[in-house]
Amino acid sequence: MTAPSRGTVLTLDTLLGLVGGDFVDVVHAPAGLDIPVVAVLIHDTSTTAQANAGDLILAIGVAVDDPDVEPLMKLLGRDVTLAFKVRDDAERDRLRESAIACDATVLAISPDLSWDQLHVLARRSISSTTAGVADERGVPFGDLFALANAAAASLEGPVIIDDERMEVIAFSSLGDPIDEIRQQSILQRRPPKDFIAWCETTGVLPRVRQSLRPVKVVPPDGATRLVTAIRGGTDILGYIWVAETTRELDQQSEDLLAEIARVAALQLLRSRISEDLDRRLRSDLLRGALSGRGDPGTVASRLGIDGRPFRLVSFAHEVPDARRGEGHVALRPLEDLVALRVEASHRRGAVTSCNDRIYALFPALDDRPPGEVAALSREIIGQADRQLHIGLRAAVSSEVSDVALVSSARRDIDRLLNLPLLDEQRRVVCFDDSVADAILSELTELVVDRPRLLQGGVAGMVVSDRDRGTEYLPSLRAFFGAGGDLTAASRTLYVHRNTLKYRLTRIRDAFGVDVEVPAQRLVAELQVAVFTAHPELQAGLEATDLGTD
Template identity: 35%
Template sequence: MDVCTLGDLLDSLGGSTVRLLSAPAAGLTVPVTEVLLYDAHTPLPRRAPGALLLAVGVRAPAAGPLTGAAADAGMTGVVVRGDDGPVAEAEAHGVALLSVADDMAWHQVHLLLAAAVGARPSPAGSGAPLGDLFSLADALAAAAGGATAIEDPRQRILAYSTVTGQAVDEDRRQGILGLQVPGSPENTEQYRTVFAADGPVRLPALDAESLPRLAVAVRAGGETLGSMWVVDDGTLAPDAEETLVQGASTAALLLLRTRAAQELARHQHGELLRRLLDGTADPATAAHRLGFGTDPDSPVRVAAFVLDGTVSPPDGEQTALRLLDLVRLQCEARYGRRACVLVDGVVYALLPAGGEPGAEQGGLRAGGAGGRHKRLVEDIVRQAGQALRVPVRAGLGEVAAGLAEVAASRDDADLVLRVLGPDLPVATVDEVRPRVTLLRLADLMGERRELAAGAWRRVTAYDAAHGTDYARTLICWLDAGCDMAGAARLLAVHPNTCRYRLRQAQQHVGIDLDDPDERLVLWLQLRTLGGLRAVEQ
């Protein structure tokens, strides 16, 4: 069996989750065999070769003694919160010193590390934990004497027995065909009975064509993880109930293991997508692991979703996580994959665009991928808003020619989010190209002194000092195409009033409105840096 090394662990979880502050003396090839929680009231084990010790309840700068104790026990290293851990002490004792973010809960750290350590190389999609559930179902069916099924709390069938010669009914056949228990009011009542009981429950047949069942809830730490059902044709073993209780205990461990594996896979996918959005991931590796085949040049588009910033939900962080789940669900239903991640309050989804007409052009005018993507995003925004009771907005970037260009599509989507509002909750970058261009110009001009200087500052300063309205008169005149009558309508004044203001502005501020270059620069600066516009958009 392959052993997880410290290097494997760091590669698996990514640098933003677990950071290496100090490497062990033996290098990154040292094995990591288990993850232990430090307890100040319980002595450390004398020997724990390869273990990682989580410094629970110990501030990072004060964890120096733990590095010595870990070295004495043969451990691989110590994990602290924050980046101010005892590096010198760890190096002196030859153990690794790892750090996690200050806001990560220790139970979450333990879950991720334990799952990564317990993971073993296996074919993609092999589903080893679920395979163990099938083996368990067969063993229970043989011991109890009846066909057995293991389900999750939503009545989805996770595993079923295949022992020959055992009686089954139509409900079992239909459930196995769809991996979902057929719904009915009678079924619902039986599940209530099972989940309310402390042990196995014998249930009567639902109708004349069905057989009775022996069932038990599968629990761990008070949490219901699922249930186990045995078809009872009257020939069950005398100790069938005891067998089912023991089986439920084993099933709980396997389901927890499955959950940990799923949590690890989700974290790894999220970390990889995060790096892909930042432009730091290898496109070929990302294509394979994110389910885009082996071609990193497959066209894709980034969609960005965010909660309306004008509304403060009771628990913003939890609401954002629920938004992530909703986007994942919809993307999986549409594309069969869930390349979604939450970064700084924004949910990003990677939408495949290959093989659809119009993917090259990307815009709505071209139809194809642009229109399909926007309809999907609009559906998600509508459903998420209803489910979360908070308005949601979404932006779509340009179609990227391949995964290597995903960061550019993400930048587009981020810009779109900044120009959206109640009147426009969803848009593609092509639909709001003028707005995002002006927004980007505002960012660039605000960063450069020479681009932020000019006549616009003199105009706004003069207005502030003298109570005039020259800046707004100028922007209305420029927006109206330098048409005096059009500017007067925007200002709701007589054209002569508008004409008089413009003459005064030229005289007092020193601007040349006959120069087209000066008009262009003045308009850009008033719009982008001054934030002025003739009409609200």
Template identity: 25%
Template sequence: MSSGPADGPPGDLTALAATVAALTGGRVTVQDDAGRTLVGPALTPAPDVRRRLRTGEEIVTTDDLHAIGVAEGGRPLGSIWVRTRPGADVAETLLGAARLAVPRFVDLYHRGDPAARAATREDLAHSLLTGRLNPASIAAHLGVDPDAAASVVAVDLRDPPNRPGREVRRAEAAEIVSVHAAALRGDALVTHACGQIYAMLPEKNTDPERTLSAWADRLVTALRAYTRTPVQAAVGGLAPDLSAIPEVKLRAHQILKIIAPDPARTVATHTSVRAGVVLLDVLDLLAQRPDVRHPALDDLAVHDREHGTELARSLRLYLDAFGDVGKAARALHVHPNTLRHRVRRAAELTGLDLDDPDERLVAMLQLRLLNTDPTGPAFPVPAPHRPSRRSIRT
């Protein structure tokens, strides 16, 4: 191993410094263990401050300057400094940054390629999240216990598809998630999947939901301020071991789908939307069985498309409101009498008996499957069902 870091600016540390600056609003300096400045404006700290930083993870504050040491196994690697307003709360950000900086300093001292190492670690984390490779072999590479429990938290930036710079913004957001996750769990893993960002957090707590919900809320607040988008997070729950992570990841993904129509909501947990998750599973099963349908309801949706009416959507909201005409009418922005007319018309055209609880339940499920309400939950939308020969006539 060489005696010092390689020449030239270390890209991974530069990116990390930019993230810390974004989170704290300060000017960031990264130094190696010899006090040489690697990133940011040069500093000449007092000798006693440098000695305190060599132990790692102690935050030293003097006036408007905050610093933390970076160390691995008792060996000092460097330090991270932030100059910001006096009294600023930067402890969590600095702690997470120091933990993330360890492998980046190690790569630097070995004169390796930091980008290649980071990509490999992220690829392994992605394989763990999606179940592409054996969890035990991935755990060995990552230094994680394969039998350890882990929580999964999913983050969606809710970035408009046509907004320029989405990929760059997501990469920057992933770095922010990584800093927050490392501050919470030193061995946290963060990766991308399905257009979202996922944090896997090893757990000793058997019921971490409340802690993670509060943590995710702070994370979303930071991301919303940075991205200017209605970021949302889902606490998917606890995987009892690493092999169960893909299942919990899917649950977190479902939770994000459920809360998507409510941008004011920052965080949801599996417990808070359990009924919605069950309903999604039921609708997924129904979507796989197109032969299990009430044909008249499919015909009703076809009628709406052909005639520009909203009978199916009106019926759905009426049933969702448990027959409360006033509530459903307000959701549709129509007069209650208009809604009553639409519901009667839908019943006439389909032959549904809305006094029959079984027919009401079937109608509620199938109308959700057809996604007749564009403002409702983003439930799965199957391929349009072909109308039967018995087309509805007006």
């Protein structure tokens, strides 16, 4: 097969970002996701025999169980991407086994995405890709440092490019003399605090944002500068600063800087699109991993956890709405907020939403303390409260070393979020600190799935409380909660100690639950926890189903 030119091509990861992880899943990608996609072909005998590296072949009408699948994969190899429709996880697993055995690059396509839609989208994406094309000045799109150097050479002064938050994203490096403001801006990736304060008190930045022309400023203890806003429509994308050195910044300099700002706007907009696609792809890969789908090697490499441990965090609404569930909370602003904090922590990671919850994957960093992820989760909850007026709670997984365990880690932290144990002081719970709660939650799931495990004396107490107005279940719950201390338990119930003692005797005699017998006490405590966490189970109990006399 002939290798395609690497100049101006669509890559597999960009295509996946455009299509979306709800419709396409990476089954196996032995060559990674940076391989090119230069043409789209529909599978038949003649086209497949002539396939070249970089082709995307749509296996239309080919079933996963077809005996010709593995020979086809072996013929195409890892440099050609092969796409199949899959109906369920069982088919996806069989497809993965074949792809791994044949060392082939394979995608699984959801039945919800038509072949025609994928074909049109891929062809349009290939034809519209212009990555690596230079502008009319020969400056590569997206290379802001090259643009800064070109601007510095034209204006004969050092240049700094800031984003909309006044954080340095590029600067010239032509050896021009620099003052303290420029030096500190480059070192700290942000202008000095006293310079920013001067800009605010003098109204420099509002004036720059309102002006369509560059503005000349003379900061204290610094060189004269020209600054202009980088605009994308009505949005401010950033700022370009040029300092005066040997050449005076005149009207011609202003005209040139205004033109450079227009070029910078195109590059920043293009960069934002690329970043959005990259974030979306990582989000889709994480969503697949949470469900146990996707090629582990691709997921690990793309999310920055290849050979590195990580923690998974789940964010949920603090007080779920019983009528509408948690989905009434707008997830997109929350997802954006969490994603920004993950990126600001200098991690690759990923953020996604799934089943009305936000999930964030944090690769471990050697220079960060163990509790740093929990602390960051608390900060995110505080920001959501202040900025979005949304109350959140969060659960942090233990440290995980294998990407194949992402779905297992998700189940662990989801169980913690489902427990009624988070309050105003404990809105973030860590698995490492809550192993007992996690085990109890998993046992609760097991019991709920097997209702016969709820039969016995505790179920009889529930029926009695429901139908006769007795208070056996809350009495037993208080007794267990107090560690078997009758005095402490009676205080929480606001009854006399002897009253509680009588109830426990009655529970033993009428329902056969003796809290002095270790095995009976263990089972009773688990059943009480299940009925407490799932009150809906109480309504379905019938006296004839209790397994008691």
